[in-house]
Amino acid sequence: MLLALLFVTGNFPPDVAQKLVGEALTSGIAYARLEELTDTIGPRLSGSAGAEAAVQWALKKLQQDGLAAHLEPVKVPHWVRGEESGEVLPSPGVAGYRLALTALGNSVGGSASAEVVEARSLAEAASLGAAARGKIVFFNHTMSAPEDYGKFIEMRTRGPSAAARVGAVAMLMRSLATGSLRSPHTGMTSxxxxxxxxxxxxxxxxxxxLLHRLLRRGPVRVRLSLGCRMLPDADSANVVADVRGREKPEEVVLIGAHLDSWDLAQGANDDGAGVAMVMEAGRVIAALPQxxxxxxxxxxxxxxxxxxxxxxGYAAAHQGELGRHVAALEADSGAGPPLAVRLRSGDGGSSMLAPWLAPLASLGIELGEGDASGADLSPLDPSGxxxxxxxxxVTHYFDIHHSAADTFDKIDPGNLARNAAAIAVVAYALAEMPGTLPRPAPKPSHDKQEVTRPAAH
Ligand SMILES: [Zn+2]
Known part of the structure; x- marks a missing residue:
């Protein structure tokens, strides 16, 4: 029975496993490339010179690795930060103090000098009513673990509008972070x-x-000035590179990451690491004899x-092929030790894939339950x-996420290589096994990053 099952489902060719895992674990190429991306190109916010340089860099590397690589144009928002500052203004019983502050991405610029009022949720801000008029609404929260990010992110994405509705002149928020040495964490607002x-x-x-403590004593005034602004949309591109299938080239296993980053640092963890991992996985698969x-x-x-x-843009450009996208991954959770393979498929997908994941045992990785989504993959949801x-x-992922501390030194080369090896193994398995995974029920695109941007000016 077992033999019959193996005959039908096949399993991972041991010589291929050895080549993929051995090469990814020993080449050092993912780490060297991440160093090059972060130290020689640096921050890569959409529309910036760094983002453009990264596109050209990645295209060249993928072509050198023997993949059929090309650019697919997309128009991107072009937001620039400018100078920014903020301070607690001195008053009787309050010491003046320069705030560690950074504008939220896509924020309008401007300045304000006003009394601060604290809110613990969007609903609490709404309930402030006239008490918030002419003031700065300060959103405070209790994020202490990675899973809290989803609980409080609406303060960042919708906080300025919630504050403006009750007449506030500016909005401040506690950084969405699990660790800090006084580094503010940015992220998109809308x-x-x-x-x-x-x-x-x-x-x-x-x-x-500090603001919370001072507010318990009495009124607190803050002055802030943000020099950020939105420029006209810029031309940019996705980088797309194929290891062409030998039998069914029209069926696609997509392994992705995002090349852009925030501007405050090198974007090593978010998402240079993911870029280095999927490039390495593509490289070792392309180097196989077959x-x-x-x-x-x-x-x-x-x-x-x-x-x-x-x-x-990818989903729109490839609409006609999405029915033949047999699986997709986005590596965008940092480069901590890889723990598990997660899957979102139709019923029976896990039992179909499991026999093909034997090479992961040596990496200490199991097939587990959990979220397999990625923001850039959400437009693929309607196609199932x-x-x-x-x-x-991800224990320490949000310590540095979107902050000036997201730098190359935070990346462990061994963990980066293990992630790359695991992605290579799973991608190969999905591209080689006789059948394809059952498809999940199509979901409407939840557009979790849908943005209403300020008009370019
Ligand atoms: Zn990311």
């Missing part, structure tokens, strides 16, 4: 079309604690951070594309 557009900024968690049956496609998306233009993920330990 504006409701029917609310005034007021400046929004994040402050370090330490400074949020390509897998199906095409393995590396996609480096542009503009995940503040618009999702690359994810939406099965999703998979190699899930790393």
């Amino acid at each position: 504006y409701d079309p029917d609310a005034p557009r007021i400046p929004g900024a994040a402050i370090s968690t330490e400074d949020a604690d 390509h897998p049956r199906r095409t393995v496609r590396v996609v480096l998306f542009m503009n995940e951070e503040n618009g999702l233009a690359g994810g939406k 594309v099965p999703l998979f993920a190699v899930h790393p330990d």
Whole structure:
């Protein structure tokens, strides 16, 4: 019975496993490339010179690796930060203090000098009513673990509009972070079309604690000035590179990451690491003596951070092929130790894939339950594309996420290589196994990063 089952489902060719895992674990190429991307190109916010340089860099590397690589144009928002500052103004019983502050991505610029009022949720801000008029609404929260990010992210994405509706002149928020040495964490905000557009900024968690303590004593005034602005949309591109399948080239296993990053640092963890991992997985698969049956496609998306233009653009450009996208991954959870492979497919997908994941045992990775989604993959949901993920330990991911501390030194080369090896193994398995995964029920696109941007000016 077991033999019969193996005959039908097949399993991972041991010589291929040895080549993929051995090469990814020993080449050092993913780490060297991440160093090159972060130290020689640096921050890669959409529309910036860094983003453009990264596109050209990745195209060249993927071509050198023997993949059929090309660019697919997308228009991206072009937001620039400018000078920014903020301070607690001195008053009787309050020491003047310079705040560690940074504008939220896509915020309008402007300045304000006003009394601060604290809110713990969007609903609490709404209930402030006239008490918020002419003031700065300060959103405070209790994020202490990675899973809290989803609980409080609406303060960032919708906080400025919620504050503006009750007459506030600016919005501050406690950084969405699990660790801090007074580094503020940025991230995209958006504006409701029917609310005034007021400046929004994040402050370090330490400074949020300070404001909270001062507000217990009495009135607190803050001055802030944000020099950020939105320029006209810019031309950019997704980088798309194929290891063409030997039998069914029209069937595609997509392995992606996002090439853009925030501007405050090098974007090493978010998402340079993911870029290095999927490039390495593509490289080791392309170097095999024989390509897998199906095409393995590396996609480096542009503009995940503040618009999702690359994810939406890819889905639109490939609409006719999405029914033949047999699985997709986005590596965008940092480079912690890889723990598990996660799968979102139709019923029976896990038992079909499990026999093909034997090479992962040596890496200590199991097939587990959990979220396999990626922001750039969300536009594929209506087409019912099965999703998979190699899930790393994210315990410290939000310590540095979207902050000036997201730098190359935070990346462990061994963990980076193990993630790359695991992605290569799962991608190869999905591209080589005789059948394809059952597809999940199509979901409407939830557009979790849908953005209403300020008009370019
Ligand atoms: Zn990311």
